[in-house]
Amino acid sequence: MGYRVALVGxxxxxxxxxxxxxxxRRFPVGEIHFFASERSAGKKLxxxxxxxxxxxxxxxxxxxxxxxxxxxxxxxxxxxxxLAAKAGAVVCDDSSAFRMDPSVPLVIAEVNPEDxxxxxxxxxxxxxxxxxxxxxxxxxxxxxxxxxxxxxxYQSVSGWGQTANEELDQQVKQHVSGEKITYKIFPHQIAFxxxxxxxxxxxxGYTKEEWKMAEETHKILHDPGIRxxxxxxxxxxxxxxxxxxxxxxxxxxxxxxxxxxxxxxPGVVVMDNLPAHVYPDALTATGRDEVxxxxxxxxxxNPGGLVIWxxxxxxxxxxxVNTIQIAEEMIKRGWLKAAR
Amino acid sequence: MGYRVALVGxxxxxxxxxxxxxxxRRFPVGEIHFFASERSAGKKLxxxxxxxxxxxxxxxxxxxxxxxxxxxxxxxxxxxxxLAAKAGAVVCDDSSAFRMDPSVPLVIAEVNPEDxxxxxxxxxxxxxxxxxxxxxxxxxxxxxxxxxxxxxxYQSVSGWGQTANEELDQQVKQHVSGEKITYKIFPHQIAFxxxxxxxxxxxxGYTKEEWKMAEETHKILHDPGIRxxxxxxxxxxxxxxxxxxxxxxxxxxxxxxxxxxxxxxPGVVVMDNLPAHVYPDALTATGRDEVxxxxxxxxxxNPGGLVIWxxxxxxxxxxxVNTIQIAEEMIKRGWLKAAR
Numbered sequence: 253m254g255y256r257v258a259l260v261g262x263x264x265x266x267x268x269x270x271x272x273x274x275x276x277r278r279f280p281v282g283e284i285h286f287f288a289s290e291r292s293a294g295k296k297l298x299x300x301x302x303x304x305x306x307x308x309x310x311x312x313x314x315x316x317x318x319x320x321x322x323x324x325x326x327x328x329x330x331x332x333x334x335l336a337a338k339a340g341a342v343v344c345d346d347s348s349a350f351r352m353d354p355s356v357p358l359v360i361a362e363v364n365p366e367d368x369x370x371x372x373x374x375x376x377x378x379x380x381x382x383x384x385x386x387x388x389x390x391x392x393x394x395x396x397x398x399x400x401x402x403x404x405x406y407q408s409v410s411g412w413g414q415t416a417n418e419e420l421d422q423q424v425k426q427h428v429s430g431e432k433i434t435y436k437i438f439p440h441q442i443a444f445x446x447x448x449x450x451x452x453x454x455x456x457g458y459t460k461e462e463w464k465m466a467e468e469t470h471k472i473l474h475d476p477g478i479r480x481x482x483x484x485x486x487x488x489x490x491x492x493x494x495x496x497x498x499x500x501x502x503x504x505x506x507x508x509x510x511x512x513x514x515x516x517x518p519g520v521v522v523m524d525n526l527p528a529h530v531y532p533d534a535l536t537a538t539g540r541d542e543v544x545x546x547x548x549x550x551x552x553x554n555p556g557g558l559v560i561w562x563x564x565x566x567x568x569x570x571x572x573v574n575t576i577q578i579a580e581e582m583i584k585r586g587w588l589k590a591a592r
Numbered sequence: 593m594g595y596r597v598a599l600v601g602x603x604x605x606x607x608x609x610x611x612x613x614x615x616x617r618r619f620p621v622g623e624i625h626f627f628a629s630e631r632s633a634g635k636k637l638x639x640x641x642x643x644x645x646x647x648x649x650x651x652x653x654x655x656x657x658x659x660x661x662x663x664x665x666x667x668x669x670x671x672x673x674x675l676a677a678k679a680g681a682v683v684c685d686d687s688s689a690f691r692m693d694p695s696v697p698l699v700i701a702e703v704n705p706e707d708x709x710x711x712x713x714x715x716x717x718x719x720x721x722x723x724x725x726x727x728x729x730x731x732x733x734x735x736x737x738x739x740x741x742x743x744x745x746y747q748s749v750s751g752w753g754q755t756a757n758e759e760l761d762q763q764v765k766q767h768v769s770g771e772k773i774t775y776k777i778f779p780h781q782i783a784f785x786x787x788x789x790x791x792x793x794x795x796x797g798y799t800k801e802e803w804k805m806a807e808e809t810h811k812i813l814h815d816p817g818i819r820x821x822x823x824x825x826x827x828x829x830x831x832x833x834x835x836x837x838x839x840x841x842x843x844x845x846x847x848x849x850x851x852x853x854x855x856x857x858p859g860v861v862v863m864d865n866l867p868a869h870v871y872p873d874a875l876t877a878t879g880r881d882e883v884x885x886x887x888x889x890x891x892x893x894n895p896g897g898l899v900i901w902x903x904x905x906x907x908x909x910x911x912x913v914n915t916i917q918i919a920e921e922m923i924k925r926g927w928l929k930a931a932r
Binding site for chain 1: 886
């Protein structure tokens with residue numbers, strides 16, 4: 253008993269995270285179909301011990317599919333997700349293609365699962381940096397609406413993709429062997445450096461990554477009035493996005509109250525004992541599905557506000573995990589046709 | 593014609609930065625005396641081509657000294673700086689020992705040189721992260737007083753000291769050779785990680801580093817009313833502290849106006865052309881004495897406010913350079929007895 257599932261982009265780095273996550277979470281798969289580009293078709297991958305042959309995407313690929321996970325870049329999602337939806341599948345898309353489309357829900361499983369209900373065949377997974385932030389903030393926001401968010405990110409290279417991990421790895425090897433450090437993915441050296449540039453430049457001086465964080469926050473929390481600004485920076489870390497967030501609430505919120513709320517919140521782990529050096533870091537979060545929160549303290553520039561530190565694994569919760577959780581929520585809430 | 597200068601802590605990593613900087617800036621040295629602990633006494637160092645023997649610190653070491661630079665940790669400064677001042681020297685101290693002492697001026701050369709005037713024998717060099725921040729903010733503050741500062745830092749390991757550079761270097765070597773990564777200076781692995789902990793924990797949830805940034809800002813800008821909060825994080829970078837700062841002003845300040853003011857400001861270099869990937873990074877700032885500012889944009893969470901990105905070399909401007917500039921300001925303003 254399980255669903256007929258398709259995974260598009262199965263052979264990529266994000267695709268393997270989807271495969272691993274579907275297995276780990278024991279997603280109720282009846283039948284699975286792996287799709288990729290022509291180049292990868294014919295390749296064999298393992299799923300729950302069975303060998304599955306990767307197929308090329310074709311217009312009738314999604315016939316009979318109930319859930320289609322897209323572990324793809326935007327252009328592929330933009331082309332194929334509507335076809336999958338048309339064929340009757342519910343698409344859970346990890347790309348940024350449909351995030352701001354008003355007809356597509358943008359969902360974090362712990363934050364706004366009820367938005368899944370109004371989907372028209374496609375549901376979008378948010379930006380990895382915003383997933384971590386809102387999983388941590390939403391439990392507080394529900395009790396005491398947040399009015400302003402100022403966030404600085406420390407984002408790992410895997411947010412760019414697997415080749416960026418290879419570039420960082422190559423640069424540290426060049427450093428160790430005393431060679432000249434070369435680069436091609438990032439516009440400057442990333443090893444032993446910090447680059448305040450993620451995604452392309454906008455006319456207003458923000459990067460698209462920073463802008464997306466604001467827009468997606470407004471959409472997910474259903475409140476375009478939340479004042480928001482972000483600085484997104486790339487750090488020489490393989491996996492794990494860290495974020496420093498300054499929060500203003502409607503009413504005063506004490507660190508103690510926030511700690512209590514967050515320690516009961518789904519998908520959140522509080523690690524907050526600074527004298528004992530206990531706080532989240534990228535290595536703590538790596539390989540984990542939760543969002544880790546620490547350094548919870550009063551904002552000395554705005555008593556009643558808070559400053560927090562949070563970290564999540566961008567390759568898991570920020571990507572495959574949340575996308576798959578969206579489908580799990582649909583199943584749990586009976587919003588998907590029964591498994592066959 | 594030059595001053596009789598003493599350098600305490602001459603044999604350490606910070607000491608060598610002082611030696612190099614005194615040479616590079618052609619500081620008017622008539623006679624130089626190098627001091628260190630008993631262990632290093634007798635060691636020979638070069639200064640402007642001459643060999644100088646390192647002497648042990650003794651109570652009469654500072655007899656006749658006009659300027660005493662302390663490239664030392666707080667306990668050494670606390671013990672010996674008052675003796676040097678008593679002997680008639682003006683002490684320029686790089687440690688944190690006297691920074692918040694109300695009888696000691698805390699000076700950034702470009703920001704509050706007039707505070708040098710009321711010294712009582714000791715002048716203190718601020719925290720390296722605050723020097724970069726205030727060199728960048730003060731020119732704006734003078735035109736349009738800043739009311740609130742929210743800053744997140746991306747601080748290099750050299751802020752801890754030379755042995756931290758060795759620890760990072762060792763960890764990347766261990767990564768490359770596939771060995772287990774070990775650590776002893778930082779409480780967790782720093783390579784490929786971000787640690788939101790610099791200096792010790794305070795009861796209010798802040799670290800001392802974060803707290804010092806607020807206190808020193810109030811002292812240097814003579815305005816305890818400036819609302820301030822900081823998150824200080826250590827990143828796997830050898831040299832260069834990067835900072836993301838959100839600024840609220842008395843009146844609206846446009847990015848254009850800020851860019852104009854900063855491009856004329858002493859000690860500041862504006863690098864701000866995001867579409868061309870032009871912004872400061874740690875490697876740009878390394879080995880340079882200026883503070884680099886970029887990513888100047890409107891704070892979308894507070895129109896009329898700004899968000900900026902700045903980077904400075906913590907081992908230079910954050911340390912030896914500013915400490916030596918304090919002495920240069922004294923000389924320039926005729927506040928020091930004539931050179932002999």
